Each structure stands twice: as structure tokens, then as C-alpha cells.
Amino acid sequence: MSTQPIIHAVNMGKVFPGVIALDHVSFDLFKGEVHALMGENGAGKSTLMKILAGVYQRDSGELYLDGKPVTFNNTAAAQAQGIGIVHQELHLMPHLSAAQNIWIGRESTTLGGWFVDEDALVQKTQQLFDRLNLKLDPKTPIRDLTVATQQMVEIAKALSYQSQILIMDEPTAALNPREVDELFRVIHQLRAEGVAIVYISHKMDEIQRISDRITVMRDGKTIGTVPAQTPMNQIVAMMVGRELPALQKDIPDQSHQPVLLKVQGLTRGKVVQNVSFELRRGEILGFAGLMGAGRTEVARLIFGADTREVGAIWINGQEQAIRSPQDAVTAGIGYLSEDRKQLGLATGMPVEANITLSSLKRWLKAGFWLDSTHLNQQAQELVTRLRVKTPSIHQTVRLLSGGNQQKVVIAKWLLRDCEVLIFDEPTRGIDVGAKAEIYKLINDLAAQGRGIIVISSELPEVLLLSHRILVMCEGHVTGEVSGRDATQEQIMNLATQRGSLTQPQAT
Amino acid sequence: MSSTTTISSPSPRTRIAWSGQTKQKLLAFASLLALIVVFSVLKPDAFMTTDNFIGILQSTTVVGVLALASTFVIITAGIDLSVGVLMTFCAVMGGMAMVNGGLPMWLGIPITIGVGALCGAISGLIITKLRVPPFIATLGMMMLLKGLSLIITQAKPIYFSDVEGFENIALGSWMENLIPVLPLPNGVVIFILVAVLCYIILNKTVLGRYTFAIGSNEEAVRLSGVNVNRWKVWIYTLAGGICGVAGLLIASRLNSAQPALGQGYELDAIAAVVIGGTSLSGGVGTIVGTVIGAFIMSVLVNGLRIMSVAQEWQMVLTGLIIILAVYTDNLRRTKA
Numbered sequence: 001m002s003t004q005p006i007i008h009a010v011n012m013g014k015v016f017p018g019v020i021a022l023d024h025v026s027f028d029l030f031k032g033e034v035h036a037l038m039g040e041n042g043a044g045k046s047t048l049m050k051i052l053a054g055v056y057q058r059d060s061g062e063l064y065l066d067g068k069p070v071t072f073n074n075t076a077a078a079q080a081q082g083i084g085i086v087h088q089e090l091h092l093m094p095h096l097s098a099a100q101n102i103w104i105g106r107e108s109t110t111l112g113g114w115f116v117d118e119d120a121l122v123q124k125t126q127q128l129f130d131r132l133n134l135k136l137d138p139k140t141p142i143r144d145l146t147v148a149t150q151q152m153v154e155i156a157k158a159l160s161y162q163s164q165i166l167i168m169d170e171p172t173a174a175l176n177p178r179e180v181d182e183l184f185r186v187i188h189q190l191r192a193e194g195v196a197i198v199y200i201s202h203k204m205d206e207i208q209r210i211s212d213r214i215t216v217m218r219d220g221k222t223i224g225t226v227p228a229q230t231p232m233n234q235i236v237a238m239m240v241g242r243e244l245p246a247l248q249k250d251i252p253d254q255s256h257q258p259v260l261l262k263v264q265g266l267t268r269g270k271v272v273q274n275v276s277f278e279l280r281r282g283e284i285l286g287f288a289g290l291m292g293a294g295r296t297e298v299a300r301l302i303f304g305a306d307t308r309e310v311g312a313i314w315i316n317g318q319e320q321a322i323r324s325p326q327d328a329v330t331a332g333i334g335y336l337s338e339d340r341k342q343l344g345l346a347t348g349m350p351v352e353a354n355i356t357l358s359s360l361k362r363w364l365k366a367g368f369w370l371d372s373t374h375l376n377q378q379a380q381e382l383v384t385r386l387r388v389k390t391p392s393i394h395q396t397v398r399l400l401s402g403g404n405q406q407k408v409v410i411a412k413w414l415l416r417d418c419e420v421l422i423f424d425e426p427t428r429g430i431d432v433g434a435k436a437e438i439y440k441l442i443n444d445l446a447a448q449g450r451g452i453i454v455i456s457s458e459l460p461e462v463l464l465l466s467h468r469i470l471v472m473c474e475g476h477v478t479g480e481v482s483g484r485d486a487t488q489e490q491i492m493n494l495a496t497q498r499g500s501l502t503q504p505q506a507t
Numbered sequence: 508m509s510s511t512t513t514i515s516s517p518s519p520r521t522r523i524a525w526s527g528q529t530k531q532k533l534l535a536f537a538s539l540l541a542l543i544v545v546f547s548v549l550k551p552d553a554f555m556t557t558d559n560f561i562g563i564l565q566s567t568t569v570v571g572v573l574a575l576a577s578t579f580v581i582i583t584a585g586i587d588l589s590v591g592v593l594m595t596f597c598a599v600m601g602g603m604a605m606v607n608g609g610l611p612m613w614l615g616i617p618i619t620i621g622v623g624a625l626c627g628a629i630s631g632l633i634i635t636k637l638r639v640p641p642f643i644a645t646l647g648m649m650m651l652l653k654g655l656s657l658i659i660t661q662a663k664p665i666y667f668s669d670v671e672g673f674e675n676i677a678l679g680s681w682m683e684n685l686i687p688v689l690p691l692p693n694g695v696v697i698f699i700l701v702a703v704l705c706y707i708i709l710n711k712t713v714l715g716r717y718t719f720a721i722g723s724n725e726e727a728v729r730l731s732g733v734n735v736n737r738w739k740v741w742i743y744t745l746a747g748g749i750c751g752v753a754g755l756l757i758a759s760r761l762n763s764a765q766p767a768l769g770q771g772y773e774l775d776a777i778a779a780v781v782i783g784g785t786s787l788s789g790g791v792g793t794i795v796g797t798v799i800g801a802f803i804m805s806v807l808v809n810g811l812r813i814m815s816v817a818q819e820w821q822m823v824l825t826g827l828i829i830i831l832a833v834y835t836d837n838l839r840r841t842k843a
Contacts (some may be wrong), residue, residue, distance in 0.1 A: 349790070
């Protein structure tokens with residue numbers, strides 16, 4: 001490591017409407033180090049990295065690159081200075097080849113810039129792939145590649161900017177253990193070449209394997225920077241910091257409660273294979289697993305959003321022929337999608353319209369007319385009860401914060417009086433304060449005798465909420481653990497089925 | 508961005524919903540007034556006459572009614588290219604019923620409208636059940652219906668001379684007897700009535716609510732447990748029925764069903780809808796906007812004709828106005 005940091009950020013501040021995303025954040029990065037950035041969702045990791053990569057502009061503070069003050073007004077400016085970012089969601093065009101994707105916007109041209117020189121693109125891409133020891137034909141269309149290989153293409157793309165600094169945001173979220181090893185080999189090699197790497201992840205074991213130093217963020221502040229050998233429980237304490245709300249670990253005994261939802265042998269292709277479980281009244285059942293393990297797919301099958309090939313579903317002991325979301329809702333199942341904006345809300349419509357969307361029939365006069373007075377009354381009641389922060393029920397949903405949007409979706413299903421509620425990533429994109437409120441709401445709903453399924457990629461969240469946890473891996477349920485005494489490691493073992501790698505290092 | 512809210516807030520009590528809707532209507536209405544003022548100043552004696560104004564109203568009716576039909580479909584983020592030809596097909600079928608079949612008018616009128624609704628339902632089923640995109644489905648329906656109109660009539664017009672009172676549907680004036688100072692032709696009154704009906708359906712009924720919701724986020728509506736396909740079929744059925752009304756209006760005005768007519772009307776209708784502030788990407792739109800849009804189109808054509816602008820140049824100017832209208836609407840949206 002050299003003595004002068006390649007990146008030196010001091011007292012960085014960034015405010016979004018209603019949220020202080022970064023509050024006097026400082027951060028150092030040296031050549032040839034892997035610097036892990038940890039923290040809960042909403043802690044400010046991504047915001048900090050997006051400022052480094054020129055996606056956002058800071059409101060205050062200073063940023064030095066190689067000792068010189070810099071400001072990046074856009075991503076191109078950051079790229080020109082050798083900062084590359086591999087985003088959590090891949091930004092590739094599936095119909096174009098790997099080479100075309102990597103050099104998009106910077107194509108080599110011939111004949112005065114009118115024609116794309118495909119051969120040159122392929123050749124330059126091959127060089128990048130060789131550097132990464134990647135066996136891949138640059139002409140392969142992206143849609144034919146696995147997620148892991150697409151990730152490698154993203155890394156190659158980031159490197160194609162002659163990057164001295166590489167930011168990786170949760171790069172292993174969709175990778176299996178072998179692919180993770182592959183990725184780590186590449187990271188080691190880049191580090192040896194002197195590239196400085198920022199590595200954002202939730203996974204303790206990975207971070208301790210790959211990184212040199214760890215910086216922990218919480219609520220928009222940097223809590224501290226520690227060596228990677230620091231015991232895990234100490235890092236977790238830094239991440240969580242505050243006392244977790246005490247409401248969760250009070251697990252009532254539901255064994256005497258009737259079974260509300262029973263699922264038997266649910267199967268769809270390779271995505272979901274022979275999934276069976278029972279959900280009792282008042283119970284919160286967690287679904288844990290890595291991205292792509294099939295949890296969302298199970299929810300969509302139960303909800304009729306996709307068609308199941310095999311399997312049966314009972315509600316209150318009665319078999320249900322669920323073929324569409326409409327059937328599921330009639331049967332009393334509500335689904336709160338992981339993707340609120342695309343699948344949960346009509347964001348261009350007012351709060352009141354969204355809340356009443358699945359219960360409109362209740363306010364029909366003569367089968368056709370909407371009784372808007374009573375409809376608005378009901379919507380207002382729910383807005384008050386769930387404490388949705390909105391100037392009025394006629395406010396466009398798009399203008400609400402993530403937490404309040406989620407409350408609108410919850411209100412929609414409460415109004416419909418669903419007995420089974422499936423929460424898919426209930427707090428994704430929701431700030432820390434609102435999270436606690438959503439957790440309390442979920443607990444209250446269970447206490448009222450509803451059956452709740454919580455799908456979450458955040459292990460602490462699953463552990464916090466669930467009375468019982470099912471773990472999935474590659475379409476199968478690989479295990480069940482009690483919410484009382486489950487540990488993150490136990491769940492990770494089941495979620496990856498790769499014991500040796502997920503063993504905690506001596507803590 | 509708050510004022511992009513052009514959705515059907517049932518009671519515009521809040522500032523945000525209220526100002527958005529009103530601003531959009533005001534802008535379109537101001538453009539219409541501006542056009543009228545310009546033509547009045549340039550040609551006061553020819554433009555500012557009762558006869559000319561009634562002429563403008565009369566010439567707006569057919570495209571106006573078709574635009575009302577298109578408004579529903581466009582708010583769902585769909586498109587209906589078949590409205591013009593469907594109008595003709597309805598007129599032809601009405602002619603077959605009343606002229607060739609000798610049915611009385613009280614039966615012929617619902618048949619004409621029913622044919623429109625049925626064709627709309629077929630389009631809707633093709634779109635939802637066969638999952639053909641609306642553009643292609645209605646393009647196919649357009650060609651198919653045009654062919655059928657020509658086949659059924661053997662490419663000859665059907666004249667309604669023997670159907671007593673048929674001409675009065677568009678050209679007579681019940682208003683003249685009721686309010687002598689306002690001798691509006693029946694066609695205009697029917698246009699206004701259809702517009703009021705559409706306004707009520709779009710803003711007060713569950714069909715209208717789903718029209719906006721589907722255009723805003725179809726998948727979210729489906730995942731809310733709403734039978735999206737069924738409502739879409741209803742929306743296209745409604746649009747088809749309204750085209751049937753347009754069929755009656757045009758047949759009455761020409762006192763005949765002209766099988767070769769109709770193609771091109773759908774584009775005028777879409778233009779009127781878009782000028783009125785309805786977004787082709789769905790979720791946004793108003794009936795009042797569409798009515799104003801239709802009037803802008805016909806005032807423009809009328810005024811330019813009175814100014815003796817050649818027809819070719821009228822088309823050029825209309826094209827420019829459409830682009831300008833949508834451009835200013837975009838500006839307003841991004842600034843707000």
C-alpha cells in the first residue's frame with residue numbers, strides 16, 4: 001500500500017427530499033487494497049459510491065483523487081478519471097453481444113466514423129477477457145450468458161475504462177459458491193495489479209475472505225474503519241448500533257392455531273421444485289435464501305401470478321383452484337411485491353385510488369357507479385390508521401417516500417381483508433425509521449390472526465420477524481429453522497449448502 | 508412533477524390534483540381561444556358568423572365522437588386504428604338493417620351501435636385472449652372491416668332516402684324549437700351528450716377507474732386481483748359502441764353509407780385526443796381535453812379554408828400544430 005490514498009473523501013454530505021443520505025462521511029481508499037463497505041440497507045453505502053462514480057453530486061464535503069480535489073458532474077467524468085462501478089442490478093442490453101455491450105457509446109469506427117468496427121471491438125474485448133482469464137467468446141449475446149458471466153462482463157466493462165478504482169455493489173448476490181470463487185480470483189488478481197477495489201456486501205464470510213479493511217456505515221454516517229480480522233460480532237454491533245426494537249422475539253405458541261394456508265408439492269420447471277409447507281393463523285413464516293433461490297417464484301405461484309405445473313393449495317382446509325391473482329384474492333391471499341413501483345402500485349394515481357384498487361366492488365352502486373364519498377372515507381381511515389404520511393388521499397403515490405408507498409400497498413390488502421399476506425422484501429428501499437414501523441405493522445397483523453409470509457434477502461430482517469424460517473436454494477426448500485434460535489450462519493449453510501465456506505471464522 | 512396529475516380525482520378538493528387538471532384544460536382551452544381570436548381578427552366578416560360557428564360545430568361531430576372513443580383506449584396505453592373504418596362498417600350495417608332489411612329506425616339505431624360494440628369486443632378479445640398488441644390487432648381489424656364493408660355493399664353506397672327522419676339524426680334541430688336563439692343541429696347535441704356520458708363513465712364509474720389504472724400500471728392492477736382482460740374487453744367494446752354513434756352521424760349527414768369512406772378518420776381522432784393532453788403512454792387523459800382537441804382541429808381547418816389557404820398547406824399546418832401541441836404539453840410537464 002502506498003502512503004497517499006487514491007481516494008480521500010472528507011465530510012461528505014448528501015440530502016434527498018426527506019432523508020439525510022450522507023452526514024459528514026469520510027472514506028479512504030488505497031491502491032491495491034480491497035476495502036469493504038458494510039451497513040444495513042439505507043445506511044448510505046450506495047449513495048456514497050454513486051457520488052464517487054459521478055451518478056450523484058455531493059451537497060457538501062471534499063473529494064480528493066490522488067491528492068487533488070475533484071468533482072464529478074456525471075459518470076463520464078468519473079470514468080475518465082479511472083473510476084468504474086459494477087452496479088448491483090446489471091445494466092446490460094440482452095440482445096447485444098458482450099463486446100457490443102462493453103464498448104457501447106465508445107465504439108471503434110472506420111470510414112470516418114460512420115461504420116462500427118466490430119472486429120476491433122471483439123479484439124479489444126478479447127484482451128479484457130484474457131486479463132480476467134475469462135473463457136468467453138466476445139460475440140456471445142448477453143441473453144445467452146448466466147448471471148455470473150454477465151457479472152464478469154460488467155467487470156470487464158468497468159475495467160475497459162482503464163479503471164484504477166473499481167466499485168462493486170453486492171457482486172455475489174446472484175452467484176453460486178463456485179462462481180464466487182471465480183470472482184474472488186479475479187478480484188485478487190486485480191488487487192495484485194494495483195487496482196483499488198471498494199466491495200459492498202452483506203455477507204460477513206465473504207468480506208472477511210476478500211477484504212483488507214472494513215468501513216461500517218449506519219444511518220448516513222461512517223461509524224468506523226477496522227481491519228478485516230476484526231471479530232464479526234464487533235462489526236455487527238457497529239452496523240446495528242442501536243437497540244433493535246424489542247417487539248420481535250416474542251414468539252407466541254401457534255401450535256394450537258388452525259392451519260390457514262397449506263401448500264403441497266408446488267412445482268414450476270426448475271425454478272420451484274416440490275415446495276410444501278403449512279402456515280398457521282397468527283404465524284409469521286420467513287423465507288430465506290440467496291437471490292434466485294425461488295422464493296419470489298413460490299409466492300407468485302401461490303398468488304396465481306404464474307401458473308403452477310404441479311401442486312395444491314388449501315386455505316382453511318379447503319382446496320383452492322388458484323389460476324389467476326383474481327382467484328387468489330378471492331381466496332383471501334394478498335401479495336406485496338418486491339418491486340412496488342412496477343408490480344404493486346399505479347404510481348401515477350392518487351393514494352385513494354391505489355388503496356381501493358382491489359376492493360372497488362365494495363363501493364359499486366347499481367353495479368357500475370363508484371360511491372366516491374364512502375370510498376374516500378375508507379381510504380382516509382386507513383391512511384390515518386397506518387399513519388401514512390401524505391398531504392391528502394388525493395396525493396399522487398409517486399410523490400410519497402418508499403416507506404409510505406409500502407404502507408399504501410399494505411392498506412390496499414388490509415382493505416381487501418386478506419387472511420394470508422405475502423410480503424416480498426417488505427423494507428427494500430425503505431429508510432431505517434420507517435422499517436421499524438413496517439415491522440411493527442407486520443407483527444400486529446399476525447397478532448390479529450392473519451397468516452404472514454415474509455420473503456427477505458436480509459437475514460437480520462428474516463431473523464427479526466419470523467416465528468419459523470424456511471430456507472430455499474435453487475428451487476428446493478433445503479431446511480426449516482425455528483425463529484427462536486436460528487443464526488445467520490445456520491441459514492447461510494442451508495441457503496448455499498456449502499458448509500465449509502460459510503463457517504464463521506473464530507468469533 | 509405534481510401537476511402531471513390529470514387523473515380522475517373524484518372530488519378535486521386538494522391543491523395538487525386540482526391545479527394539475529385545471530392547468531391542462533386551461534392550456535388547451537387557451538389555445539382554442541387564441542385560434543378563434545386570430546381568425547376573427549384576420550377574417551372578421553366570414554369567420555365570426557353564427558352560420559360559420561354552427562358549421563364548425565357540425566364538422567367537429569364525427570371526428571369528435573371518434574376521438575371520445577379513442578380517449579378510453581389511449582388512456583389504457585392502447586391504440587385503436589380501426590375506429591374510422593368501424594364507423595363506416597356500422598353505417599353500412601345500419602343501412603343493411605334499415606334500407607335493405609326495412610327495419611324501423613328505433614330498431615336500426617341500436618343495431619348500428621350494437622355492431623360497433625360487437626366489433627370493439629372482438630378487437631378486445633384479440634388483444635387480451637390472443638395477446639396480439641393493440642396496434643396490430645386494430646390494424647388487422649381496420650383492413651378486415653374495410654374489406655367487409657366493400658363486400659357487403661358491393662362497393663356501392665347505401666342511400667337512406669326511404670328511411671323517414673334518418674337525416675334528422677345529424678342535420679335536424681330539436682333545439683330550434685326549444686331554444687330558438689340556439690339552433691344547434693342534432694348532430695352537435697348528440698356529440699355533447701356522448702361527451703357528457705363519456706365524462707361520467709371515465710370519472711364516476713368503476714370502468715373509468717380501471718381505465719386509468721390499467722394505463723398507469725397494468726401488471727400492478729392484475730396483481731391486485733383485478734380481471735384486467737375482462738375490463739379491457741369492456742373498454743374496447745365501449746369504444747366500438749361509440750364508433751357506432753359516429754356511424755349514425757356520418758350516415759345521416761351524407762344520407763348514405765359510403766363504404767369507401769372512413770380510413771384516415773382514426774388518425775384525426777388520435778390527433779384530437781393527443782392535442783387534448785391525453786398521453787399515448789397511458790394513465791393520463793381527460794374528456795374535456797379531447798373535446799377541446801377536436802374543436803382545435805376543426806377551427807383550424809375552417810379558419811384556414813376561410814383564409815383561402817390551399818388544402819395542401821392546411822395539412823402542413825395541422826401537422827405542425829399537432830407536434831407543437833404535444834411539445835408544449837411536454838414542456839409544461841417537465842417544468843411543473
